[in-house]
Amino acid sequence: MSVNPGQPNASSATGTRNRVSDPAPYSGICAICLDGCPGFCEVGKSSFRGREVVYPGPFGKVTAGATKKYPVDYSHLNIQGTCVGAVGVEPNPDKATFPAVNIEREIGKNYKIKMRIPIFTGALGSTDIAKDNWEGLAIGAAISGIMVVIGENVVGMDPKAEFDKNGKVTKSPELERRVKCFKEWYDGYGEIILQQNVEDTRLASAEYAIDKLGVTCIELKWGQGAKDIGGEVKLKSLERALELKRRGYIVLPDPEDPVVQKAYKAGEFKEFERHSRLGMVDYESFEKSVKHYRKAGAKFVSLKTGAYRITDLARALRFASDAGIDLVTIDGAGGGTGMSPWRMMNEWGIPTIYLQAIAYNFAKQLAAKKKYVPDLAIAGGFSLEDHIFKALALGAPYFKAVCMGRALMIPAFVGKNIHKWYEDGKLPADIAKYGNSVEEIFITTEVLKNKYGKAFKKLPWGAIAMYTFVDRLTLGLKQLMAGARKFSIEYLDRNDIVALTKEASEVTGIPYVMEADMEEAQKILLS
Numbered sequence: 001m002s003v004n005p006g007q008p009n010a011s012s013a014t015g016t017r018n019r020v021s022d023p024a025p026y027s028g029i030c031a032i033c034l035d036g037c038p039g040f041c042e043v044g045k046s047s048f049r050g051r052e053v054v055y056p057g058p059f060g061k062v063t064a065g066a067t068k069k070y071p072v073d074y075s076h077l078n079i080q081g082t083c084v085g086a087v088g089v090e091p092n093p094d095k096a097t098f099p100a101v102n103i104e105r106e107i108g109k110n111y112k113i114k115m116r117i118p119i120f121t122g123a124l125g126s127t128d129i130a131k132d133n134w135e136g137l138a139i140g141a142a143i144s145g146i147m148v149v150i151g152e153n154v155v156g157m158d159p160k161a162e163f164d165k166n167g168k169v170t171k172s173p174e175l176e177r178r179v180k181c182f183k184e185w186y187d188g189y190g191e192i193i194l195q196q197n198v199e200d201t202r203l204a205s206a207e208y209a210i211d212k213l214g215v216t217c218i219e220l221k222w223g224q225g226a227k228d229i230g231g232e233v234k235l236k237s238l239e240r241a242l243e244l245k246r247r248g249y250i251v252l253p254d255p256e257d258p259v260v261q262k263a264y265k266a267g268e269f270k271e272f273e274r275h276s277r278l279g280m281v282d283y284e285s286f287e288k289s290v291k292h293y294r295k296a297g298a299k300f301v302s303l304k305t306g307a308y309r310i311t312d313l314a315r316a317l318r319f320a321s322d323a324g325i326d327l328v329t330i331d332g333a334g335g336g337t338g339m340s341p342w343r344m345m346n347e348w349g350i351p352t353i354y355l356q357a358i359a360y361n362f363a364k365q366l367a368a369k370k371k372y373v374p375d376l377a378i379a380g381g382f383s384l385e386d387h388i389f390k391a392l393a394l395g396a397p398y399f400k401a402v403c404m405g406r407a408l409m410i411p412a413f414v415g416k417n418i419h420k421w422y423e424d425g426k427l428p429a430d431i432a433k434y435g436n437s438v439e440e441i442f443i444t445t446e447v448l449k450n451k452y453g454k455a456f457k458k459l460p461w462g463a464i465a466m467y468t469f470v471d472r473l474t475l476g477l478k479q480l481m482a483g484a485r486k487f488s489i490e491y492l493d494r495n496d497i498v499a500l501t502k503e504a505s506e507v508t509g510i511p512y513v514m515e516a517d518m519e520e521a522q523k524i525l526l527s
Helices: 042-054 128-132 134-144 173-183 198-203 205-213 238-246 258-265 283-296 310-323 342-347 352-368 385-395 406-424 445-458 461-483 502-508 518-526
Strands: 077-079 105-107 113-115 119-124 147-150 169-171 192-196 217-221 232-235 250-252 272-275 300-305 327-331 375-379 399-404 497-499
Touching: 077 385, 105 399, 119 134, 119 406, 128 134, 134 147, 134 173, 134 406, 134 461, 147 173, 169 205, 173 192, 173 205, 192 198, 192 205, 192 300, 198 205, 205 217, 205 283, 217 283, 232 238, 238 250, 238 258, 238 272, 283 300, 283 310, 300 310, 310 327, 310 352, 327 352, 327 399, 352 375, 352 385, 352 399, 352 502, 375 385, 385 399, 385 461, 385 497, 399 406, 406 461, 445 461, 497 502
Parallel strands: 119 147, 119 399, 147 192, 192 217, 217 300, 300 327, 327 375, 375 399
Antiparallel strands: 077 497, 105 113, 232 272, 250 272
């Protein structure tokens, strides 16, 4: 198969481009590099902006996803349909209709989380874009009946947080706001999960959230698909950089260095970087952490791991099995981010479909040995209903949900911006053509008004947009499932998809399209 793996040295993510249309394929440097060019490419821009060009930007205003094309992805699978029978409902045309498809699901070992559709947000932590859009995200998740994950470093980045003499958090208005947004609209479906990294653990943010805010679900973080290092954000002021260094973070350049302070004040650079530490995983400390959080009051403990090497995936599944973890979310390479090194995003880790295929095989092996297999979720580039179908089918029966990072952030942005344009009287023509009121713009408005009554006016437009998007996913997923004659989500299995290429079949273990069902077809044809 011919594969274009992606072009280095020029990307909209870093604000760079080539001067000519025929760059050298591996280096990405223009075939003719001209002395006199002002330096539009990544090498050129890095020559005067240096470390700034490592990251997508502008920080706080964008999310980014890798552009590298892999030899196999989920588009190399197709959904199988049939005109025979119905699974999960009476095979009657008046009963086996797509609105009758049940896509609700419960996940967890002892404490069960109910979801109206088996999707949840990526971990949304201390980046500005997560903070600025949190109301739409959290409330949208609550009214949609899905899970939302509070990412790492929220307490550590809260400028109004208070700590005791041992450095443990005693108050965090920002974390309180995030939890409250969800809980005020929670109606029994979905849940809010708080993530923990090295710094969060040291600040005891989980214990604070459980004891003071009523959080019941904690996620241990080993990593993510977007990067192979800890979380990062940019800081706009020297004072903020000094504050976060005092709180124990790695801050670059060193804000306490007089030379750095002089350069900042002179305007030689305008942003500092805050970095989280690398976690160090071992069996004993992992089991100890799980027991600690359960003893502290967590009813549901999950693990988030990234696109690490296969041995680390084995560790994640075996450690989680032995510790009785409720959910393991596996995030494949190429994932989305608020801030990750751009080249790292594109060039490290195991891509999502490969990682899920390996995880399926590992889970199957554990099950064959009569070991506990925690519920699994997959993340890494999913955005629409066919992606949900394929991921759940490929991983059945072990994968129970799909984590959707950037796709579930977009509605929060869109709804928020539509509201602002509406209030300013500047609705873009492509939106204004539907009308000039919330009822005319959002097609789910009447449903929400009927459900929430006068409280509807308190809903952020970002939340309405997220609900509307999830409603579209719900409709689309039900249609795909009805076409496969599967009328409840638990009946999806690997027989519901087919591989379009030999290589996709080899990677996933899904039958090649020209061979799938052929034995049964021959019996029908020739018997």
